[in-house]
Amino acid sequence: MPPQDEFRALYHQHARMVYNLCLNYLHGREDAQEATQDVFVKVHERFTGFKGDASVSTWIYRVTINTCLDRLKARKRKKRSLLGWFSLSDEQVERSASLVFDHPGVSAEDREALERLFAAVDELPEQQKTALLLKTTEDLSMNAIAEVMGLSTKAVESLLSRARANLRQRMPNEG
């Protein structure tokens, strides 16, 4: 386990990145705060096992992405069980989920459009979603995205292309 000073330095260096990426995956302050805590607890636990085959930043990106994807899967499972228990329609469940959109980085004028966009992004396959978020919200280069995702740059380009096509299909009226 890293010494406390080292861990705090690691936290201060990466917390902003982790928190913002969690917000973009989970769209809510509370979820993002809990996920950020989960990420740094895992970083603390696994630090000694970290082999250094990637940079620390790349490794923390991976931990963050996997933590967020796990939370999204748990959320979907909970939604499905709600559907079963209360006989809610898909539309009712989706509407209730959108009520918790609470992203502090979204301006009031963009909120409605981004809520719709994130609903479409959430429907993308995990790898397409991850590539898209890393490109747009994290502004990572193709090489950096490839390193984080453990893929070639060509594979990343293909994922981005498919993500864009899927979004156009789901949001044909959005400019």
Add this chain to the structure above:
Amino acid sequence: MDTNGPEDLLKRIARVDPPPFLLTRIEARLAAAVQVPRGRSVAVACALAALLVVNAVVLGGEAVGSGQLDEVVDAMGMNASNQLYR
């Protein structure tokens, strides 16, 4: 249609700072995680010790009982065998 519309929208999301209490919460979780295993290991050790004591009592009882049982059966005039005819 501007095909980069959705991406431009995503790029407009502002980056925000995490709340200042997050580090405190993380360190509290790490401290709690260190404490729990000790309590758990004490409980497991006690359970194992109790299991050993019970085993010792049962095994000790069996070792003493087997010879004495025959004496009791004879003294009561009972048949220790299930054979009807001797």
